[in-house]
Amino acid sequence: MTAAVLLLCLLFPSTLHARLVHPGEDGFSECNDFFHQGSPPQGFSHPDNAKICQRYQGDKHYATLYSTQHKIPVYSAFTYQEDAGGAWESWMVEPQVDDSKSSLDEVSKGSDVTEKVPGLGTKQALEEDYASTDYQPGLLYHKASPALTSSVPLMPDFKEKWATDVDQLVKEKFLPHCENGENLHLLAGAVPSDTKINDKVSVPEYVWLAACCSAPDTWSLGVIKRTGDVEGLEQVSVEELENQLSGDVKLFAGQCGGGAVHPELRSTSEASTQTEEEPPVQTPGAFVRFFQFIFSVVYEVIKSVLCLVWFLLKQVFNVILGRLCWIWTAVTTYVFALSKVLLNIPYDVLRVFGNILCGFVRVLDNALSVVCLILRLPTRFLCDMASFPYYTICAIPDVGMDILSGVWGVFMLGFSTVFGAFGGSFSVASFAGSSVFQRFIGQSEGYEN
Incomplete structure (x- = not known):
């Protein structure tokens, strides 16, 4: 099945899209549906942050706010889908992050677009940035498509534990208290530390997850996991999570029901906190x-x-x-x-x-x-x-023939001459005799009459 989907993706590349959302567009444009009430989080307005609308096979998949300064996502927004995720066999990059005027509005393998996009990797992480390090690209949300713009550098054991923790939280705590997956909005993000791999990609200090359910009851919950503590997982309210990120950050519109936590989730969280805070003490x-x-x-x-x-x-x-x-x-x-x-x-x-x-x-x-x-x-x-x-x-x-013609011509000319002379003499003689005869017989008329 995976091979068939991959073959369709290769034959029809227009179904794979990851479009860079330009500043003139409202929010994340066609990907606003992934946010509670269609409103993206507030307080992340940094000039180096790029908005990306990720689509796969014609369907919208998730939205990402990407930090081109730290080369990791600030957050990605999802609505729960059981069959979410892509069928890609390798990590993809977004050409428009490095070249906003590029006509390549599809996620692609870095090796396929290196010559088409000048300076590829200047503003985003590439797969080779993880080479010769102990870190691996880890998805903030394990059901997302494997794009490097939605991944952060994580150690292998932390990466596996984070995916397991998120999967258990969503299936065992969030979904049982939410009417269906479409009403469950998830935000997964990372806060960069001072550590960078290959002096380029920031390693997160901690990763976080925020959930907002709009039906049947409106509630929200936050989770923080620090990269130095593989087993630890801290459940907090969305307000406490916002204070951890920054005082000006608002993750959900209207605080997702005023930031209320579902009673059963609150009791579970308090019980786990008490269990952690009150172990038996022996001096x-x-x-x-x-x-x-x-x-x-x-x-x-x-x-x-x-x-x-x-x-x-x-x-x-x-x-x-x-x-x-x-x-x-x-x-x-x-x-x-x-x-x-x-x-x-x-x-x-x-x-x-x-x-x-x-x-x-x-x-x-x-x-x-x-x-x-x-x-x-x-x-x-x-x-x-x-x-x-x-x-x-x-x-x-x-x-x-020419000589005979000439002789004949001379003869004819002499004959014509003799005959003409004889005729002329005869005419003169005839005329003279006629005049003499007329005078002899006494004719008085002149020659003219």
Whole structure:
């Protein structure tokens, strides 16, 4: 089932969203439903805090106020769901925390978006920030999807115990006194300490959980667990929890029924407090106290020596491992570069021979072109000389015809000349005889009449 859900997530990435809520939007925008009366906690207005609305497979999952200064969440808000949580197989990051203008509005693996988001990890914790440390990323609420923006650095035993404590509180104390899970609003948060892993991610001083039920009765309850005490768990009212966080903090709108604690929860809390505060007291004797003092001194000395030895061993191991990694990286880089150069040598040699061969071909082509140019002129002349008799013999009939045509033309011209001269003489003689004859017979009309 998990593999099928993961496959669907990979095929349809648009169903995985973790959107950064911008300042212009009201509260946590579409994730306001996770808060009591749709109102987020007040008193956490820090310029380095970013609002994130986490969605999974089209459903809203939870809302987170993330501290980009300490690289841990200030708090995350949930409504109880039995099947809450994601099917992701690895820790996810939110690209928009480091780049608010990024179009990547989906949670992603850090290795998949390193090149797409410049400066990834500047404002949020990454999985590699936990490397070479004893800490592990731990969810504030164990049913949340595994996003690093809703996780804090925890020791493995504390991480497991915190998840068990929260699960028992919700199932054995909160749900029996609340009508259904939709009416149970949960806030889980962390308060940073001065300790940081890899000088980046703050280790929490303590983690806390606040519950608010709106039906059938309105009640609230707070829980504090300090990271130095794995077994300890302190149940307080929401007002006391707010005072621990800061005097200006208001976790629930209207104090969730005025901050009232359910009677049965109050009695359970008081009973556990009385049990813790009133153990049977036995006053030890002087010898026992001296023996306890000596034992405590020896224990602390041995503990300090062992811690020092362990610290030195870890430092030596880290130095040796770091050097080995550096040598391995240098050797692999050198071998890769050398292999690349050696593999390029045959290619370069073949390319040089190819260029030389192409050069010879070009020279030969140019030489042949010159020879053809030189041989072209005498070849054409010889061809013309060879074809001269042919054209001469073939031209004789045409020349003869032209000569005959010329002779015939001359003859016709002489004939026309003689005939014209004879005709003209005859016309003149005829005209002269006609005039003489008319005068002889006495005709008086002139030539014009």
